[in-house]
Amino acid sequence: MQENSHKISAAQLFCILLLMRISAEIVYPTSGGFGGTGLAAALTAEVIRFVVALPVLIYSFKGRSFYAAIKRKNCFWGWASAIGAAVLLAWFVIRTLICSSQFAQRVLLNNISIWIIGALLSGFAVYATVKGAEALARSGVLFLAAAVIITLLVILADIPYMQFDRELPEWTTALFITDLIERLTRSGEYLVFAAFLPYVKDSGNAKSGTRSGAAGMWYAFAGGLSAVLLCVFFGAVLGEYQSMTEYPIAAAASMADIVLLKRLDGLTCAVWILAAAFRCGMLLFSMFSILGECRKKEESI
């Protein structure tokens, strides 16, 4: 197997996946609303994602390129899966770009055209893609640290506003389905995970394969947990107002008025936008990486 010259660690892979996930939860507008419907949709989406991604997760314990392995077994299916994944990733890139641009415009730049904001985000994503897997992994860890610190500070600052004894709204199946579909179409982390497998250090090695697999499993757990916790946090802080706000995190941040974060919601939003821009870069890189893996000659796979 031909080794990639750029190598990342399994821990870095976990971090960038988690960052992508948190940014998706934050900058995508929610439709689930407050209460059990939203929470159920979040949990169901997690389970569905996990089940769909199970073959990738199981294969990751071998520590090799998932798409190249399919191609080796069957050229047609290899190409089909790679192109399918690339198309899906392209869709996620476009969707993330649109959502992030809208988020940036609504919370920070009301007077600037969304096209300009989107163009800047695209430029950033392309730059990140060009810099390669190592740069993405290393910077992703730093961005994750910033995003997690900011998010935790907002959560801490909002503790006085949290109420867990709110009256929950009635179950709405239509809302559940809408939210479930929305949640399922916002996340492409498992595709990214599969695309990044060949970049994990000493891929092919049984031990490092175990590390890659463990990173995937930990991500499945941490990603799901963060989605559910954010859902609970929004519900506890915003209550029924959650349904009225497009970006609950921005509303929660603006409520944070402890000394440290007083009036700094703009800054927290800027950090999340950076995380979203990074997410675009990751998705774009993965898209090209998958196609690149399948274009490699048979003997080099």
Added chain:
Amino acid sequence: MEKSVHTSLPPELPIDKSLAVNLERLKAFTGGSSDVIIKDGMLGGRSIAVITCEGMSDTDTLAQLIYSKLNNVDNKEQLPPDEIMERLFERYLIAAEQLEIANLGDLTLKMQSGFAIVLVDGCARGIAIGIQGYAARGVDEPSSQLNVRGSREGFVEVIRKNMALIRRRIKSPTLVFEMMVMGERSNTDICLCYLSDKVSPALLEDVKRRLKEVRLNTILESGYIQPFLEGSGGWFFSECGTCERPDSFAAKLYEGRVGILVDGTPFALTVPYLFIENFQTMDDYTQKPFYALFIRILRLTAYFITLFLPGAYVAVAAYSPEMLPSALILNLAAAEQTAPYSLMAECLLIHFMYEILREAGIRLPRPIGHAIGVVGGIVIGDITVNAGLVGAPMVLIVALSGLCSFVVPALYERTVLLRFIYILAGGIFGLYGIMLALGVIIIKMCSLNTYGVPYMSPISPFNPRSSRDILVRAGWRRLQKGDVTLQGLNGSHMSKE
């Protein structure tokens, strides 16, 4: 040795048996330069000549070690030329540095380096005796890396003295100095320093390979060869550190780095150079760990202030005024009411003025330089505010940002440029622009690998072993439990060595 423009004689031309011919050739080769001093004499019945370069050799040593000894030799005995040469080598002229020279190029180079050359008529070789002694600055406190505690010695311009300063700190047989001559015309002495048991062979080979690529005519400062030691990212981020302190230099060698001394400059180079090194000073290791932590946090904070404060101020005031308290907004509005330009233009203008004043202060003689500071800070600053060209808060922001930039001097050049970029980004796209610009810079820094070591290590990729000395500097009791070397850093091809 380069070819002479005065004659067609090649530098590789062997020394002739005839002394007269050799002296003629030397004169022709050096163009009859007046600093070439030739002293004739007789020894063992043969003509000899002692050749020196004026100002490059120590005249006292020359008199004691060569003239006085040659005068005391019994001249009555007739000896063959080769016998005279043997005796000069083994009996008459015993010196610490004594080399045999065989060609015209070597002769000229050694003479111009401060050696005394002794030629004997009838012998096709000569002796070069090290009696270098030229006017040089004494060991003094370094000007750019001052410390509260620790050594007051800094590197000087003479490479041999610098080597001695390092040797005094590392009296170990593993410390290796490798001398080489670079610069086709300047023939500058370059010294590669490393600890053979700490350095990665791959790193050492890489440094030597890069140095071989240098084809400069003259090397007058270490900055001339620095770009050759940096990678593709070196155009902006320095992947090669400069060091003026022998103690810091020695500490870097202990960590497995390669040091490069260049004759004629007190600024030594070290590779590889990591981002975190910009925030570390010798004082961090002599003070208590809690204070070292405080100082490092202070430096980091100052760096962020100098980098982001002007841009963030412009961005917040222009796009997110809700982030400021209402009383402050009113004050700012009042201050900016009379200003004719936008906040961004004001910020750029005053920063530019500040940089002009700083540059003028550096280039002018010191007494006038101080006056420039007074004129710039008080007179120009006060008048621009009173004239309503800029708001008072903007002057405060620029002054604070300028002050903070001196806390991390190693990053000054980059900080200045980045500050302008962030002001533009903040002025045009608010906090969104600043964040994207910051993201680009972080990705760029994370993409750099200097000699196989990630530029951002041990922060990212994180290295738990090296984390004892990132922000928190562990106490010496913990640090003594194992050396932290570059080989231990993640993502490094050196770790495989």
